[in-house]
Amino acid sequence: MRAEVSVDDAELTALIDLEEEIQRLKKTLNAVILAHYYQESEIQDVADFVGDSLQLSQQAAKTDADVIAFAGVHFMAETAKILNPSKQVLIPDLKAGCSLAEGCPPHLFKRFREKYPDHLVISYINCTAEIKAMSDIICTSSNAAKILSQIPQDQPIIFAPDQNLGRYLNKKTGRNMILWSGICIVHEMFSERKLVQLKVLHPRAKVVAHPECEPRVLQHADYIGSTSGILNYVKQSSDSEFIIATEPGIIHQMEKACPNKTFIPAPPEGDCACNECPYMKLNTLEKLYLCMKHRAPEITLDEELRLLALRPIQRMLEMS
Numbered sequence: 001m002r003a004e005v006s007v008d009d010a011e012l013t014a015l016i017d018l019e020e021e022i023q024r025l026k027k028t029l030n031a032v033i034l035a036h037y038y039q040e041s042e043i044q045d046v047a048d049f050v051g052d053s054l055q056l057s058q059q060a061a062k063t064d065a066d067v068i069a070f071a072g073v074h075f076m077a078e079t080a081k082i083l084n085p086s087k088q089v090l091i092p093d094l095k096a097g098c099s100l101a102e103g104c105p106p107h108l109f110k111r112f113r114e115k116y117p118d119h120l121v122i123s124y125i126n127c128t129a130e131i132k133a134m135s136d137i138i139c140t141s142s143n144a145a146k147i148l149s150q151i152p153q154d155q156p157i158i159f160a161p162d163q164n165l166g167r168y169l170n171k172k173t174g175r176n177m178i179l180w181s182g183i184c185i186v187h188e189m190f191s192e193r194k195l196v197q198l199k200v201l202h203p204r205a206k207v208v209a210h211p212e213c214e215p216r217v218l219q220h221a222d223y224i225g226s227t228s229g230i231l232n233y234v235k236q237s238s239d240s241e242f243i244i245a246t247e248p249g250i251i252h253q254m255e256k257a258c259p260n261k262t263f264i265p266a267p268p269e270g271d272c273a274c275n276e277c278p279y280m281k282l283n284t285l286e287k288l289y290l291c292m293k294h295r296a297p298e299i300t301l302d303e304e305l306r307l308l309a310l311r312p313i314q315r316m317l318e319m320s
């Protein structure tokens, strides 16, 4: 008699062709896979669409798939759910959070907002549904300046939760927005000292940076923009060497688009891999496969909260 062989999920994913199975599940579920540029290369390669936060929410708003498998962090998948209440939104790892979202607790933000009753609240999309529900307009790093240009210069504004992006926007637009003091633990880690050393070693390299970086890093940048902005800049540039001051996951798309150019990741201060987003990197190809196979973990939201969070996201999409 033959013994029963039990194969658990861990063993199974080692035995099967994950890419092939993901493609098969995509058809069976009528699913679309959306991935952020900071995801592992293999996840980006199986996705139907890879983009920045704004592009991913625009894709989520217009998809006709029944299931959205969102390879990104929680606030991104939650935004997709806010826009698509009748669709199932799956995320490979429910714990894939974001230090900006976690650093802005709703009860404290409510008190902060109450101190400035005449202020418009503009929140960066990197926040929870609760914070979105307390905001007037949502923005991303690619549309923030455009959204601000549509608001009268004398309108007082609270900007949350990223203080570096807020500071950068204040400088760029001449505003004096009140800032919530949140930070991205990844962009905060880039070392100005090591960046300057790299510039000396690679004098022809252009420095590109995300506005979540600290001002002392941004001051050395030749270009500052969102992930898609940075990608477009290196693609159209006649230069051939770049120092990348954002999460290095994006280098995958840069190398695909520009195989003859060189991309050097900007280093963190310590001897660590802290320029990689620990939340984004919780997602793996195995977990993407398993979330599609089990149709879980799934993003769920209270309907009243969803409706409150939807309004400022819709304003963002209209103003983008």
Ligand code: 13P
Binding pocket: 051, 052, 053, 054, 126, 140, 141, 142, 184, 210, 212, 225, 226, 227, 228
């Ligand atoms: P982008 O909208 O530029 O992709 O930024 C998302 C993000 O989390 C940056 O850390």
Ligand code: SF4
Binding pocket: 073, 097, 098, 099, 100, 126, 184, 185, 186, 187, 212, 247, 277, 278, 279, 280
């Ligand atoms: Fe959040 Fe920073 Fe990770 Fe982006 S890179 S998801 S802002 S922790």
